[in-house]
Amino acid sequence: MTEPNYETGSAAARGAAPTGPAGGGRHGLERGASLAPEAAPLAPEAAPLAPDGAPPRSEAPGPGAETGLRTSAPSPASRLPDVVVVGGGVIGLSVAWRSAGRGLEVTVVDPAPARGATWAAAGMLAPVTEVHYGEEALLRLNLSSAAAWPSFAASLEEASGRQVGYRPCGTLAVAMDGGDRALLEDLYRYQLSLGLDPQLLSSRECRSLEPFLAPGIRGGLLAPGDHQVHNRLLAQALEVAVERAGVRLVRDRVTTVLVDAGRVAGVALATGEHLSTGTVVLAAGCWTGQIAGLPDGALPPVRPVKGQILRLKGPAQAPLLGRNLRGLVAGNHLYLVPRADGTVVVGATVEEQGFDVTVRAGAVADLLRDARALMPALDELELAETWAGLRPGSPDNAPIIGPSALPGLVVATGHYRNGILLTPVTADSLASVLAGDGVPQVIAPFSPDRFEPALEGSGPSQLAREQR
Numbered sequence: 001m002t003e004p005n006y007e008t009g010s011a012a013a014r015g016a017a018p019t020g021p022a023g024g025g026r027h028g029l030e031r032g033a034s035l036a037p038e039a040a041p042l043a044p045e046a047a048p049l050a051p052d053g054a055p056p057r058s059e060a061p062g063p064g065a066e067t068g069l070r071t072s073a074p075s076p077a078s079r080l081p082d083v084v085v086v087g088g089g090v091i092g093l094s095v096a097w098r099s100a101g102r103g104l105e106v107t108v109v110d111p112a113p114a115r116g117a118t119w120a121a122a123g124m125l126a127p128v129t130e131v132h133y134g135e136e137a138l139l140r141l142n143l144s145s146a147a148a149w150p151s152f153a154a155s156l157e158e159a160s161g162r163q164v165g166y167r168p169c170g171t172l173a174v175a176m177d178g179g180d181r182a183l184l185e186d187l188y189r190y191q192l193s194l195g196l197d198p199q200l201l202s203s204r205e206c207r208s209l210e211p212f213l214a215p216g217i218r219g220g221l222l223a224p225g226d227h228q229v230h231n232r233l234l235a236q237a238l239e240v241a242v243e244r245a246g247v248r249l250v251r252d253r254v255t256t257v258l259v260d261a262g263r264v265a266g267v268a269l270a271t272g273e274h275l276s277t278g279t280v281v282l283a284a285g286c287w288t289g290q291i292a293g294l295p296d297g298a299l300p301p302v303r304p305v306k307g308q309i310l311r312l313k314g315p316a317q318a319p320l321l322g323r324n325l326r327g328l329v330a331g332n333h334l335y336l337v338p339r340a341d342g343t344v345v346v347g348a349t350v351e352e353q354g355f356d357v358t359v360r361a362g363a364v365a366d367l368l369r370d371a372r373a374l375m376p377a378l379d380e381l382e383l384a385e386t387w388a389g390l391r392p393g394s395p396d397n398a399p400i401i402g403p404s405a406l407p408g409l410v411v412a413t414g415h416y417r418n419g420i421l422l423t424p425v426t427a428d429s430l431a432s433v434l435a436g437d438g439v440p441q442v443i444a445p446f447s448p449d450r451f452e453p454a455l456e457g458s459g460p461s462q463l464a465r466e467q468r
C-alpha cells in the first residue's frame, strides 16, 4: 500500500530541482483559471484538531449501528460514533462539520489532516471557466455549489472565528495567439449553448480590466461569477470548526473497513485499534482506493492526477492582477490566482504519474514561460514556493458521492479538479444523507452505483433503498 504522501512543497530557497527519472513525456497543462484580486495571506499552521487524548469509545453498538443513519438524537451515554469519516481533507472535514451540526457523533480519522490535495490546490471556484464538453451534469452541480459558497463561507467563518479568504473576484480567460483565440471562441459558443452568460472581449477590453496583460493577447472571455477562496485558510477554518462542533479527530490511518454480516461494522487503524460504527464515509481523496476490507466493486475507482504548481510573491500594495486569470498560450492552459498579500499562484500541470509528487524543473519552467508570456511583469516577483499535489480523479471526471450499495458505506471522493468548489454541496448533501433525510436530487447523478457493477446484482441495500 502506498502511504499517503501528498505533495512535495519546496521553498524556492531549497530549490525545485527534480530528483529521480524524468516523468515520461511532457505534462499537460490544466485549463486556465484566474486568481482573485486581493486574497488573504497564507495563514500560519493550522490549529490542532481534536486532542489525541479524546475519551475512549465504547465497543457496544450505538443507535446508528443498524442502518448507519441517525433517526433520533444520540443518547448522552453513547460513546460510539454515529459516523466515522476516513480522511480529513476539505471533503471529509466539511462533511464532518455539517454532520455534527445535524446532531451526529462524528469521528474523523486522518494521519495528516488537510495536507493532501486540499493544501495543494489553487482555490478557484470556477464552474464556468472549468466547463468541459460533455460535462453538463457536472456543470449543474458546480453551479449549485458556487451559489452556496457565500453562505457556506460566512457560516464557517462564524463557526471558526477564522477568515477563509472567499473573494467574489470573477475570472478573465485570455488567448495568446490566433489558434488560442479560436479555441476561446469555441468555448464561448459552447457556454452560450448551455445558457451561461460569458462576455467575449477584445484585447483592448481585456487590458483595460487587467493593465499588466501582455499587449499581444488576442482577446478574452469574462466569467464574472467564477471566484476564489484561499484553500489553505479554508482548511484551517474547517479544522477549528470541527473541533468546536465536537468532532473527534484521530491522527491515524485507516487500513481496513470492517464488514460484518454484509454491512459496515467499523474501521481498523494502522495502530491496530478498531473503531466500531454503523456508518463509514470514505473521503480519503486519491488514496481511497487503497483501503482494504470491502467487497469487490465497493471501492470507488479513484486515481491520483498530479498537479505541479508554484507561488510568486509580489508587493501587497501594488497587486498585478485584480481577478483570476486563465490563459491559453499556444494551446497550453494555465491559471494565475492573485492573493491579497500580492502572492500569485500559477498552475497547474495535469499528469498521470501515479503517486509521484516530485516537483520537476521542466514543469516549473513551462508554467513560468507561459505565465510570463501572458504577463511579462511577473518577472519581478519572487519565486516563493513550488509544490505538487494529487487530485482524486474518477473515470468520468465527476465526483462519487452518496450511499454505496454496501449498507453503512457512504462515499465522498473523486472531486478531481473541483473539490474546493464542490465542498459546500458535498458537505450539505452528505449531512442530509447521514442524518436520514435521503439523497438530495442535486447529487443523485453522482451516485457510487454508476461504478458498482459487482454489487448491482445483489440489489439495493437497506441503506441504499432508504437513501436513494
Ligand SMILES: Cc1cc2nc3c(=O)[nH]c(=O)nc-3n(C[C@H](O)[C@H](O)[C@H](O)COP(=O)(O)OP(=O)(O)OC[C@H]3O[C@@H](n4cnc5c(N)ncnc54)[C@H](O)[C@@H]3O)c2cc1C
Pocket: 004, 033, 086, 087, 088, 089, 090, 091, 092, 109, 110, 111, 112, 113, 114, 115, 116, 117, 118, 119, 120, 121, 122, 123, 124, 125, 252, 253, 254, 255, 283, 284, 285, 286, 287, 288, 291, 306, 307, 308, 309, 347, 348, 388, 389, 390, 391, 392, 412, 413, 414, 415, 416, 417, 418, 419, 420, 421, 422
Ligand atoms: C495542483 C492542484 C490544484 C487544484 N486547484 C483546484 C482549484 O483551483 N479549485 C478546486 O475546486 N479544486 C482544485 N483542486 C482539486 C482539489 O484540491 C481536490 O479536489 C480536493 O482537495 C479533494 O479533497 P479531498 O478531501 O477529497 O482530498 P485530499 O485533500 O487529498 O484529502 C484526503 C485526505 O485523506 C487522508 N487519507 C489518505 N489515506 C487515508 C487513510 N487510509 N486513512 C485516513 N486518512 C487517509 C489524507 O491524509 C488526506 O488528508 C486542485 C488540486 C490540485 C492538486
